Amino acid sequence: MNDTTSTTHKILCNTCKVQPEPIPDSDPQEWGCPVCGVHDTTENILGEANQHIVEVTARHIQNKGREVAETSSFIQFSGKPVPYGVYRFVTDIEMAA
Numbered sequence: 840m841n842d843t844t845s846t847t848h849k850i851l852c853n854t855c856k857v858q859p860e861p862i863p864d865s866d867p868q869e870w871g872c873p874v875c876g877v878h879d880t881t882e883n884i885l886g887e888a889n890q891h892i893v894e895v896t897a898r899h900i901q902n903k904g905r906e907v908a909e910t911s912s913f914i915q916f917s918g919k920p921v922p923y924g925v926y927r928f929v930t931d932i933e934m935a936a
């Protein structure tokens with residue numbers, strides 16, 4: 840096992856894969872993508888990024904479960920695939936399937 844769950848992930852604009860920059864004089868603090876201009880508050884951006892982590896992690900676990908089910912006649916895998924969410928902001932989390 841590696842330690843990907845304990846490392847800090849960078850927040851990235853999902854479209855441009857660059858880190859958002861703080862928008863001056865915004866209250867509450869907003870962050871915007873310097874390339875495409877998408878922006879939101881710190882709270883909303885972190886919320887989306889966390890959702891993305893949850894989705895990526897859930898898909899990873901499900902893929903592992905499916906692998907086990909395929910090699911076993913005792914385990915029936917009945918879960919629906921984890922749907923792909925639409926995110927403006929994601930993290931750089933990556934998990935090998």
Ligand SMILES: [Zn+2]
Nearest residue numbers: 852855872875
């Ligand atoms: Zn962007």
